Amino acid sequence: MFELSKACRILSATIVAFSFASPALAGGKTLACYQQVHQPAVYKTVHQQVVVRPGGVIHETIPARYGQVTEKVLVTPAHVVARHIPAVTRTVHQTVMVRPKSVGWEWRHVHGKRTLCKVVHPAQYATRARTVIVQPARTVHERVPARYAHRTRTVVIEPARTIARQVPPVIKTVARTVEVQPASSGWIQVSGRSRCH
Structure with missing residues (x-):
């Protein structure tokens, strides 16, 4: 041509x-x-195919995920305490002999005349109070059990992380006259x- x-x-x-x-x-x-x-x-x-947007790698950050947990915590540990128990007393009344029976001489007036007589003095008694110990003082050791409580706190269930995501290119077919x-x-x-x- x-x-x-x-x-x-x-x-x-x-x-x-x-x-x-x-x-x-x-x-x-x-x-x-x-x-x-x-x-x-x-x-x-x-x-003809043309690239509208090139592909690449996108780094995406996924935030951490949190949750609530309830746990049993020790408030006061078990321990032993010493407790003093005072003595138990009571008052008792008792009759005691103050003076025993005795024989003695004393002057008396018999028929108007002063006469020395031999006499018997009976025993003399009196009631006296005294304190007696029913149970002596002592020290006892008691075990106090541990004391617990429940506490709620926030924990990390899944930590934050970064992932790489591949993004394919965007390709478009265009027509042109030549x-x-x-x-x-x-x-x-x-x-x-x-x-x-």
């Missing part, structure tokens, strides 16, 4: 040159006839001498 177009252009230039250079030759015997033709440009639609062959013009020989009259 390119060689034909080139030949047509040469032929066209030659014909134009002869038409201007030899006007006296008009009306002569026809040897060949030519017609000028135009070839429009040829286009076609091509589809010129396959440019427009051209030239001369072609008309077949048959009858067409030249």
Whole structure:
């Protein structure tokens, strides 16, 4: 096609040159006839993939997750304490002999006369109170059990972490029109001498 177009252009230039250079030759015997033709440009639609957004790696941070836990905690440990118990006493009353029975001499008046007589002195008793110990003082050791309580606190169930996520590229197919062959013009020989009259 390119060689034909080139030949047509040469032929066209030659014909134009002869038409201007030899006007006296008009009306002569026809040897060949030519017609000028135009070839429009040829286009076609091509589809091409283009990257709209490139792919890559996105690092995403996932926050930590927390929760509440209730636990038993020791408030006071078990221990032993010493406790003093005072003595138990009571008051008792007892009759005691103050003076024993005795024999003695004493002066008395018998029939108006002073007389020395032998006499018996009976024993003398009295009631006296005294404190007696029913149970002596002592020290006892008592075991005090441990004391517990419940406490609620916040704990980390899952720590924060960073994950890498692969993001694929975004590709789009676009259509565009391209010129396959440019427009051209030239001369072609008309077949048959009858067409030249």
